[in-house]
Amino acid sequence: MIDIQAIRKDFPILNQKTYNHQIVYFDNAATSQKPQIVIDTTNEYYLKYNSNIHRGVHYLSEKMTEAYENARKTVKSFINAKFQHEIIFTSGTTESINLVAFTFGEKYIFENDEIIISQNEHHSNIVPWQMVCERKGAKIKVLPLQYNGELDLNAYKKLFNDKTKIVAVNHASNSLGTINNIETIIKIAHEHNVPVLIDGAQGIQHQIVDVQQLDCDFYTFSGHKIYGPTGTGVLYGKEKWLNEMPPYKGGGDMIKTVTFEKTTYNDLPLKYEAGTANFVGAIGLSAAIKYVEIIGMKNIIEYEEMLFKYLKEKISKVPEIRIYGTATNKICLISFLLGKIHHFDTGMMLDKMDIAVRTGNHCNQPTMQFYGIEGTVRASLTYYNTIEEIDYFIDSLIKVKQLFG
Amino acid sequence: MIDIQAIRKDFPILNQKTYNHQIVYFDNAATSQKPQIVIDTTNEYYLKYNSNIHRGVHYLSEKMTEAYENARKTVKSFINAKFQHEIIFTSGTTESINLVAFTFGEKYIFENDEIIISQNEHHSNIVPWQMVCERKGAKIKVLPLQYNGELDLNAYKKLFNDKTKIVAVNHASNSLGTINNIETIIKIAHEHNVPVLIDGAQGIQHQIVDVQQLDCDFYTFSGHKIYGPTGTGVLYGKEKWLNEMPPYKGGGDMIKTVTFEKTTYNDLPLKYEAGTANFVGAIGLSAAIKYVEIIGMKNIIEYEEMLFKYLKEKISKVPEIRIYGTATNKICLISFLLGKIHHFDTGMMLDKMDIAVRTGNHCNQPTMQFYGIEGTVRASLTYYNTIEEIDYFIDSLIKVKQLFG
Amino acid sequence: MSIEQAQEQIVEEFSEYPDWMEKYTYLIELSKVLQGFKEEYRNTQNLIIGCQSQVWLQAEYVDKKINFYADSDAIITKGMVALLVRVLSNRTPDEIANAELWFIEKIGLNTHLSPTRSNGLASMVKQMKLYAIAYKTKYNV
Amino acid sequence: MSIEQAQEQIVEEFSEYPDWMEKYTYLIELSKVLQGFKEEYRNTQNLIIGCQSQVWLQAEYVDKKINFYADSDAIITKGMVALLVRVLSNRTPDEIANAELWFIEKIGLNTHLSPTRSNGLASMVKQMKLYAIAYKTKYNV
Ligand SMILES: Cc1ncc(COP(=O)(O)O)c(C=O)c1O
Numbered sequence A, B: 001m002i003d004i005q006a007i008r009k010d011f012p013i014l015n016q017k018t019y020n021h022q023i024v025y026f027d028n029a030a031t032s033q034k035p036q037i038v039i040d041t042t043n044e045y046y047l048k049y050n051s052n053i054h055r056g057v058h059y060l061s062e063k064m065t066e067a068y069e070n071a072r073k074t075v076k077s078f079i080n081a082k083f084q085h086e087i088i089f090t091s092g093t094t095e096s097i098n099l100v101a102f103t104f105g106e107k108y109i110f111e112n113d114e115i116i117i118s119q120n121e122h123h124s125n126i127v128p129w130q131m132v133c134e135r136k137g138a139k140i141k142v143l144p145l146q147y148n149g150e151l152d153l154n155a156y157k158k159l160f161n162d163k164t165k166i167v168a169v170n171h172a173s174n175s176l177g178t179i180n181n182i183e184t185i186i187k188i189a190h191e192h193n194v195p196v197l198i199d200g201a202q203g204i205q206h207q208i209v210d211v212q213q214l215d216c217d218f219y220t221f222s223g224h225k226i227y228g229p230t231g232t233g234v235l236y237g238k239e240k241w242l243n244e245m246p247p248y249k250g251g252g253d254m255i256k257t258v259t260f261e262k263t264t265y266n267d268l269p270l271k272y273e274a275g276t277a278n279f280v281g282a283i284g285l286s287a288a289i290k291y292v293e294i295i296g297m298k299n300i301i302e303y304e305e306m307l308f309k310y311l312k313e314k315i316s317k318v319p320e321i322r323i324y325g326t327a328t329n330k331i332c333l334i335s336f337l338l339g340k341i342h343h344f345d346t347g348m349m350l351d352k353m354d355i356a357v358r359t360g361n362h363c364n365q366p367t368m369q370f371y372g373i374e375g376t377v378r379a380s381l382t383y384y385n386t387i388e389e390i391d392y393f394i395d396s397l398i399k400v401k402q403l404f405g
Numbered sequence C, D: 001m002s003i004e005q006a007q008e009q010i011v012e013e014f015s016e017y018p019d020w021m022e023k024y025t026y027l028i029e030l031s032k033v034l035q036g037f038k039e040e041y042r043n044t045q046n047l048i049i050g051c052q053s054q055v056w057l058q059a060e061y062v063d064k065k066i067n068f069y070a071d072s073d074a075i076i077t078k079g080m081v082a083l084l085v086r087v088l089s090n091r092t093p094d095e096i097a098n099a100e101l102w103f104i105e106k107i108g109l110n111t112h113l114s115p116t117r118s119n120g121l122a123s124m125v126k127q128m129k130l131y132a133i134a135y136k137t138k139y140n141v
């Protein structure tokens, strides 16, 4: 089991009071805190090596380029990609998905084609596909959600036909916490020769991801949710797709030759990294990943499962609690409403008791529509949270309940 | 005049040796160094307030959102935009230009339409327009470059016709240093009712920019070139255009309502900020801008002009020097070749003498083609560089010349 | 009672509740006694969408004064709505347009009015002022 | 002389130039004596594009050995090219394919071989090894 006290020391932000009590940060699905090493690494590169990467002949540029390309290696081995050039650095999950939706769409999606996405997706994995559909005259088929928060894989199988071009599904749901059975989702799609994009924004920090074993065609995630800097993200794509798809943004670094008549594009990964990359960000992200690797994803999973079991048990005893999402396989995240109390009121009061949760629709309006609600209160935990924090949270919930009667 | 010694203390990276001599960083057009305050501010927000912005009901989220929106205010007043919501945070100039090229293109550019760009643009202000042209069947008209590095404004006037939809030109050239006469370029375009995008990647850090006075329709720049963090950038756009153009990326924050049937988009600026923004980056960028404001852009200009005058005078005396770009109005940047010596050889040797310059085509191949060369050596200075550094640079150039004979 | 006096009165009331818990308990009380909002006002035209909670605001011009009737789906927002209505309702357009609302900061609830809070309250105040200006122009008062 | 011996010899030569300035002066000398590259080899098929400098590489298979002829537009790159040719040219495909090039690091010029340097040298070495493998397969040696 992990040494939670040692770990918490690496996250100075957790050791402060917002009002009266030490902060209890249960908003990890929105963004995660950063271990000191991420900040130190970022500072070091700014203060010692800062210089633009690629094409530079001088010392600093060489150092920075090396560190940037090493960051790519770190990501590659973290998700076990086959090639380093299958790792594209982006500004976040949203950009990664837009990149695929646009470029895959340009090349492969035409009138009346179909895209399968689930009913329980983040807006970032809905709207880019809607935009492709609008541009190309294609349409979205919805993989239905079941009341317990799991996707209906029987219905899924029936969605495929000759027109199906791609499937886009999340690894873990940010509104309900369900860990989707992506192995099966990918397998079924591949039986129909349809590629699959996995939105890993909530998966990468809580699960072991092996893209070769999963055999997914694309996997996307955000740096800021896996303890790294804001403005960083990753798109993994199989070489074959990334080679075949057209470029996304145009600009510096992504081209080989430019004349006003004709431009030829660079090889992977640079083809998809137009303009000056967030190179210091990528280096910070790789520090975050290395930190996770040192703790060990297995240990993290074990600890988070223990936390979740405890949280589930405790919260189920709070009077009038209504929990949304009761799948057996979940990350440590609970979406709920407390009696008739508005989610905003609950969130506000928890905040006054120094507990940070998220309230609202979690960029997941179709899921809220499915349950016929406006929003929920969401507590999302990670490996630096503790049993004591859960106890305090439960006590606070009971106080909130009393306050609003 | 500015206190150069005090300023240099704010940039710890300048006070180190790469090999034997204190580093002379003359690669500022590629990326700039960061004053300590940018690093400190970034650290402070990560270590005290880190939390996802917008829609958050808790203390940290509130603090972070406020700081992020204040960063927007800082940018607004720095470039004197009319409204705060005319400031869109992006990941850099390249993304800002791609955003406009795509969304403006979708709405206003059709078959046989024309886009005017100059012959001396960075690839980031060429390729996005070529991509629009390819998608829409439009074409590029080239505003010609003159041998001295200035644009030919007489030829420019003749490029307009009924099909001209937009003009995209840089404020200052990253390969030649020319400060373009954008006031006139904008005025002429407006006489033909054609909007203008200014690529300010090399302008914003060296010139006073007042977008209302310029009356430009779009102005773009990168945070990392104005002493801010990597992965940050700005798109200024007139409200009218930003309201009329369709959205760019789809995802969280940029929508109002989502159903699988219909999605309505959010108001400015969020309409163009899909997904989790690089909020800590934006706050770092605003710290960088405030630092510039404290020194004062007027003082910076005065000092840089003094440096440039000195540099020009000294370098012109180096035997067999060939300078590319001799416009009267230039930023402190010199592109050159030394006799028959390959730019890479010169750059390598300067590096060994601890001088960081950039060599090659500077993402500006059409300009190199214009001069019939493969590349140049580029020394680009800014307000933390000194007369002493120039002296050392000139001595080193002479040594390089001797070395290669 | 002037707008100034109304604000002072509220500040005095809240001074009895230094503790945040009591403050919010009082806000909840206020939400319960908010009156005059009829079900027919709850329509999309009156809706002010906040990302977190929603506010409905109805304005009526009677005897050269504007009466406001408002509601919210969240209790705490509704308590805040009650305070805003108390201060700004039954005033002339001029009074409303020129009102400076300082009481919220004074009672320590200003985060609720921040435009980034997205609970609809900042938009509500803006909407109240817009009504005032609209009536001013319409009736030339 | 084996590949190992050739490398040792170069290291010894360079040990006389501890100063980087002398090292580069020697590299420049080497570039001047690089021989055997004919103008007809300077074609696009032989071109290895680096972002900063370009390298042309011609391979010929004679008497079970591969001869390399190379050139570059930049002098320093050309000096490095001369060293690589000296070590790897006139060897059997097997020798080339299995060669470990440690001398560049030893003489302190390894940054030139880094794939991020984009001077074409890393690609040149890769290309030399590819030729070796290709000839091995073709002639079954
Ligand atoms: C004139 C000009 N435009 C655009 C860019 C692209 O900026 P970025 O790479 O930060 O997106 C640059 C930077 O090199 C530039 O100098």
Ligand SMILES: Cc1ncc(COP(=O)(O)O)c(C=O)c1O
Binding pocket: A029, A030, A092, A093, A094, A095, A122, A124, A125, A170, A172, A173, A174, A199, A201, A202, A222, A363, B252, B274, B275, B276, B277
């Ligand atoms: C499941 C899921 N997908 C996508 C996103 C979008 O990530 P980002 O905002 O970092 O681009 C999120 C983040 O909220 C998410 O939870």
